[in-house]
Amino acid sequence: MKVEIEKLDHYGRGITKINDKICFVENALPEEIVEIEIIKETKKYILATTTKIIKQSKDRVVPSCPYSNVCGGCHLAHLSFEKENEFKEQKVTEILEKFAKIKDITIKNIIYDKPYHYRNKITLHQKENKIGLYAKKTNTIIPIKNCLLVTEKLNDEIKKVLPSKEENIILRIGNKTQEILNQNSKKETIISYIGNKKYQVSKQSFFQVNSIITEKLYDEIKSIVKNRNSKNILDLYCGTGTIGIYISDIVDKMLGIESCKEAVEDANRNKELNNATNCTYKQGKVEDLTKEITKEYDTAIIDPPRSGLHKNVIEKLLEITPNTLIYVSCDPVTLARDLNLLKDKYEIEYIRPYNMFPRTYHVECVCVLNSDKSL
Numbered sequence: 001m002k003v004e005i006e007k008l009d010h011y012g013r014g015i016t017k018i019n020d021k022i023c024f025v026e027n028a029l030p031e032e033i034v035e036i037e038i039i040k041e042t043k044k045y046i047l048a049t050t051t052k053i054i055k056q057s058k059d060r061v062v063p064s065c066p067y068s069n070v071c072g073g074c075h076l077a078h079l080s081f082e083k084e085n086e087f088k089e090q091k092v093t094e095i096l097e098k099f100a101k102i103k104d105i106t107i108k109n110i111i112y113d114k115p116y117h118y119r120n121k122i123t124l125h126q127k128e129n130k131i132g133l134y135a136k137k138t139n140t141i142i143p144i145k146n147c148l149l150v151t152e153k154l155n156d157e158i159k160k161v162l163p164s165k166e167e168n169i170i171l172r173i174g175n176k177t178q179e180i181l182n183q184n185s186k187k188e189t190i191i192s193y194i195g196n197k198k199y200q201v202s203k204q205s206f207f208q209v210n211s212i213i214t215e216k217l218y219d220e221i222k223s224i225v226k227n228r229n230s231k232n233i234l235d236l237y238c239g240t241g242t243i244g245i246y247i248s249d250i251v252d253k254m255l256g257i258e259s260c261k262e263a264v265e266d267a268n269r270n271k272e273l274n275n276a277t278n279c280t281y282k283q284g285k286v287e288d289l290t291k292e293i294t295k296e297y298d299t300a301i302i303d304p305p306r307s308g309l310h311k312n313v314i315e316k317l318l319e320i321t322p323n324t325l326i327y328v329s330c331d332p333v334t335l336a337r338d339l340n341l342l343k344d345k346y347e348i349e350y351i352r353p354y355n356m357f358p359r360t361y362h363v364e365c366v367c368v369l370n371s372d373k374s375l
């Protein structure tokens, strides 16, 4: 069957209609005419894959990765990087309009850097004597020798991985130090830098995978804090303490809250490494520690996982209303849901997308909110 693609959905799939039913087509771009094979049909939608491109988009590129047909990692490898950045700006705008129900949100230009070799971490999977990445939408392992998303040096480490009992094999690299965490590491941690701040990272702790974009993002947060002369800061979902420590030189007091025990240990170590004596950490879920969100804080930096904010956290932020919220989000859908709840007491100044995860459909955003009382 031949179809014409209208636009991309938020997962980077082409959208068309067949007998008025929406059809999502893998590996198809807007304005392309493609032949498709239907993989699944439900009452509401059809899922298909491209079998032949009849009219090709000018934005199509040949994926440089030998695994791109089978691996589920790079959803946008067939789209030019320029268009990928446009797609992500558009995606954030559409999701915000649809789910936050707020008109005329200012979406600033997306920040991006290089499309490949940006990741400082890779998780390989191991099953039935195979080590590699998962194939698209399955747990079938495709053995790989390299991945275009990770740094060159981490690719050398992929080649050295040996069969073991681990189901997931995590490899990490420190950006300036080039220190490696692998199967044979005697050390449990490595040192990585963001700007001139030094961070200890253990295998299990969250640490942003794209060091270049992270620095640009943290610089934006720092300039917001500086311009507002914010002094008492909450760093909610603080991970290894990265954001708070990055801005610690220009604030008086910073409290970080984080649920992962190892990350809090890293955060305390990072505080010492950077002589950030004004930073303090508490371990626990933010929703269980809402008593720590008090009126003494003028700004809350919030960087939750994909699931977004727990309702107790939203309620507490609405009750205390710090002057400024700086919400860092890796999922625009949960960001929009939370903004919809925060909008009664907060005005959204702007949202800026960051291309933290090039060649995938994922996008990071920073959103700045001002409380009524600060206006």
Ligand SMILES: C[S@@+](CC[C@H](N)C(=O)[O-])C[C@H]1O[C@@H](n2cnc3c(N)ncnc32)[C@H](O)[C@@H]1O
Binding pocket: 206, 207, 208, 237, 238, 239, 240, 241, 242, 243, 257, 258, 259, 260, 263, 284, 285, 286, 287, 303, 304, 305, 330
């Ligand atoms: C997106 S990461 C952000 C980490 C840090 N701000 C950074 O940029 O490196 C989210 C962090 O939230 C932590 N986390 C997840 N659920 C949590 C919860 N309910 N309460 C506190 N921390 C949580 C995770 O362990 C992770 O470190």
